[in-house]
Amino acid sequence: MLSALIGLPILGMILLGIMPAKSPTTRYRAIALTTAWIGFIWTVVLAIQFDPSQPGMQFSESLPWIEGIGLSYQLGLDGLSLPLIVLNALLTIVAILSTDRDVQRPRFYYILILLLNLGVVGAFIAQDVLLFFLFYELEIIPLYFLIAIWGGARRGYAATKFLIYTAVSGIFILAAFLGTVWLTGSPGFGYEVLRSQSHLLPLGTQVLLLLGLLVGFGIKIPFFPFHTWLPDAHVEASTPVSVLLAGILLKLGTYGLLRFGLGLFLDGWLYLAPWMATLAAISALYGASCAIAQKDMKKVVAYSSIAHMAFVLLGLAATTRLSIIAASTQMISHGLISAMLFLLVGVVYKKTGSRDVTYLRGLLTPERGLPLIGSLMILGAMASSGIPGMVGFIAEFLVFRGSFPVFPIQTLLCMVGTGLTAVYFLLMINRVFFGRLPVYIDRLPSVEWGERSPAIVLAVLILVLGLQPVWMTRWTEPQVSSLLMEQFDATQRSLPDVRTFDRTTLFMQTSPEAPISFPRLP
Numbered sequence: 050m051l052s053a054l055i056g057l058p059i060l061g062m063i064l065l066g067i068m069p070a071k072s073p074t075t076r077y078r079a080i081a082l083t084t085a086w087i088g089f090i091w092t093v094v095l096a097i098q099f100d101p102s103q104p105g106m107q108f109s110e111s112l113p114w115i116e117g118i119g120l121s122y123q124l125g126l127d128g129l130s131l132p133l134i135v136l137n138a139l140l141t142i143v144a145i146l147s148t149d150r151d152v153q154r155p156r157f158y159y160i161l162i163l164l165l166n167l168g169v170v171g172a173f174i175a176q177d178v179l180l181f182f183l184f185y186e187l188e189i190i191p192l193y194f195l196i197a198i199w200g201g202a203r204r205g206y207a208a209t210k211f212l213i214y215t216a217v218s219g220i221f222i223l224a225a226f227l228g229t230v231w232l233t234g235s236p237g238f239g240y241e242v243l244r245s246q247s248h249l250l251p252l253g254t255q256v257l258l259l260l261g262l263l264v265g266f267g268i269k270i271p272f273f274p275f276h277t278w279l280p281d282a283h284v285e286a287s288t289p290v291s292v293l294l295a296g297i298l299l300k301l302g303t304y305g306l307l308r309f310g311l312g313l314f315l316d317g318w319l320y321l322a323p324w325m326a327t328l329a330a331i332s333a334l335y336g337a338s339c340a341i342a343q344k345d346m347k348k349v350v351a352y353s354s355i356a357h358m359a360f361v362l363l364g365l366a367a368t369t370r371l372s373i374i375a376a377s378t379q380m381i382s383h384g385l386i387s388a389m390l391f392l393l394v395g396v397v398y399k400k401t402g403s404r405d406v407t408y409l410r411g412l413l414t415p416e417r418g419l420p421l422i423g424s425l426m427i428l429g430a431m432a433s434s435g436i437p438g439m440v441g442f443i444a445e446f447l448v449f450r451g452s453f454p455v456f457p458i459q460t461l462l463c464m465v466g467t468g469l470t471a472v473y474f475l476l477m478i479n480r481v482f483f484g485r486l487p488v489y490i491d492r493l494p495s496v497e498w499g500e501r502s503p504a505i506v507l508a509v510l511i512l513v514l515g516l517q518p519v520w521m522t523r524w525t526e527p528q529v530s531s532l533l534m535e536q537f538d539a540t541q542r543s544l545p546d547v548r549t550f551d552r553t554t555l556f557m558q559t560s561p562e563a564p565i566s567f568p569r570l571p
Contacts, residue, residue: 050095050108051124054134054170057088058163065160074155081159082145088166089138099131101523104531106176114180119230119237123176128528129307129377130173132521133300136384137173140296141166143503144289147392158199161191165293172301178226178309179238185222185301189215192290192298200285207278207285214278218268222305225261229313232258240312247313255317262310263321269302270358272332283351288395291347295354296388300380303361307376311365312532318368325366326452326459332359333466340473346397346404349477350390353433356466357383363456363463364448370529372451375444377525378518382432382444385514389507390429396422396500397481400493406477411486412493419493423482425504430474432511435467439515447518 061084065077099107106125114122126134144162152158168188175181189212197208230238232254233246247255268275283291311318336356343349357379364376397412398404400419413423432439435446445467453460514521 051110051126051174053091054088054174055167057084057091058167058170060084061163062160062167065156065163068156070156072156074151077155077159078145078148078150081162082142084163085138085141085145085166088170089135089142092135092138095126096131096135099126099524101128102527104128104527109176111176118179119235120179121177121237121239123180123239124174125176126174128524128526129304129532131524132377132381133297133304134170134173136300136381137166137169137297140293140384140388143296143388143392143507144292146499146503147292147395148287148289152199154198158195161195162289162293164188165191165195165298169297169301173304176240177238178229178240178243181240181305181309182219182223182226185305186219188298188301189219192294195290196282196286199287199290202285203281204285207281210278211282214268214271214275218265221261221265221268225258225265226309228258228261240308244313248315250314252316252320255314256320259310259314259317259321262306262314263325266302266305266310269305270299270362271302271355272328272359272362273335273355276332276336276355279355280348280351283354283391284345284347288391288398291391291395292388295350295391296384299354299358300384303358303365303376303380306362307365307373311368311373322366322368323456326363326456329359329363329366330459330462330466332356332362333463334469337466337469337473341469341476343473344406346394346406346477346481347391349406349473350387350394353390353470353473354383354387356470357387357433359466360445360448360463363452363459366459367452367455368533369451369455370533371447372455373529373533374522374525375447375451377529378521379444379448381514381521382440385507385511386429386432386441389425389504389511390433392504392507393422393426393429396496396504399500400496401490406480409481409490411482411484411490413482414486417490417492418482418486419496421501422496422504423478425501425508426482427478428508428511430471430478432515434471434474437515438512440511440518440521441515443515443518 061080064080068076095108106127108126110124112122114120141162165188168184171184171187172181175184193208193212196211197204200207226238229243229247232250233243235242235246271279282294286294333356336352336359340349340352340356343352361376361379364372364379394404397419401409403409412418413420432441435442449460449464
C-alpha cells in the first residue's frame, strides 16, 4: 500500500512524458492534478485504515535491494509520518491549482512537481536510513529547476544558493548515517536495527554523530545561522513552489531530527538539548526581528517561517511527551498557515504587480480592491500570531506548555517571538490592506474562483483543526509515548512526564512535566 504512494507520481510522470509535444497546457495540468488527487485520496484511505492506538510501523514493506552495501527497500508508516504525508498530498494539489494555466514548458513543470512529491513522500515513509537519504536528495533536483526556470529576476542566484546549502546538508547527514552504521557494526542501514544498537555507543560518539545530523537537518529547517538561503529562495520562487517549500519541504528537517536524531541518539540528544533550545530561542527572535524590517511581503512570510520553525526545535529539545507531540502539531500548523499566506501574497502580486508594503495601500477596499484576499490574510496573520480558536494557538500553546518546565528562559524568549509575530503582521496588513486605495492603483482584476478556493480550503482547515486539535494529536500521541519509553528504557533512564496524555484534558494539565537530568561528557 505504501509503494502506491511512490508509484502514483512515477505513473503520472510517465503519462506526461509520453504525451504529444504539442498537447494543450490544460491536458498536462489535468494529468498532474488527477495524479495528485488520487495520491491524496490514497493517503486518506491509509489514514482510515491506520490504527492510531497501536504504536510502531504499519503497512510495512521490506525487500532486499542492493545487498552488497546493505541497502534494502523498507517502508513503514506511523503516527509521526502519517500527518505529514497527508499534508504533502494536500499541498501538492494546492500547488497545481495555484499554477498559472499558461505556465511555460508545462510538461517539464508538472513532471518536476510530481517528482518533488515523490521525493518528499518517499523520505517520510522510508525505514532504511540510506533509502531516506536517497529520497531526501531526490527532492533537490526538481526544486532547483522549479526556482531556476520559473523564478524571478534573481532566480539563478537563489537556485544555486539553495543547491549549495542543500548539498552541504546532505554531506553532513550521509556522514552521520555512515558513521553510525560503521561504529555500531550493523550489517545494513535498517532504521530499527540501528536504533537497537546506537544507544550502546559512548556519549562522546553520540554527540559527534548527532552534531552531523543537527547541522544537516538544521540547514533544511532552517535555523540561525544556516537560514540565509531561505528568504532568497522564497522571494525568487513562484507562488506554488513557495507553498511547497514552506508548507512541507522544511518539515523534512524537523522530521529528520525527530526520527533520526532523537530516535537514535538519546544520550547525545539530552546532552545537546540545552544548546538546541537556546538556538531555537535565537532563531525565533532573529526571524521575528528580521520580519519586522522587511518591505517585501514575501520576505515577511519567509522570515516568519524561520521564527515559527524554531518552535518545533524548542519542543523537540525539551524531550517531554507533551513537547514532542506539540512539535509534531506545530509542523502541521505551520504547513497550513505558511502555505495560505504565500498563496495570498501570490494573488496580491499577480493582481497589483507589487509586493512592496510601501507601495501598496487600501487593498481591503470593497469597490476596487481585494476584500476577500485581505480578509483571508487577516485570518492567516491571526492564526500565525496564536489567536485562540485557530490551529496556530493550540500548536504554540502546547509547545510552550511542554517546554517551559525544562527550559523556562528559552521558552519565554520564544514566547516573545510569538508576540513579535503580531507586530510584523499587523504592520504589513495595516500598510497594505487598510487606508484609502491610491489613485495609481487602478481597478484591480477580479479574483477568480480557482485563485481563491485553495486559500479558502486552507483557512477552513486552520479553523477546524484549531477547534478540534485532537484530530492532529491522536495520530502522534501513542507513537511519541512508545518512542520515549523505548529509548529511556534502553538507556535505563526515567521517562519524563510518565502521566497518560488525556485528550479530553488537552488544555489543562494538573502538574508540570518533571525536568530531565541531562548527561555530561566525561
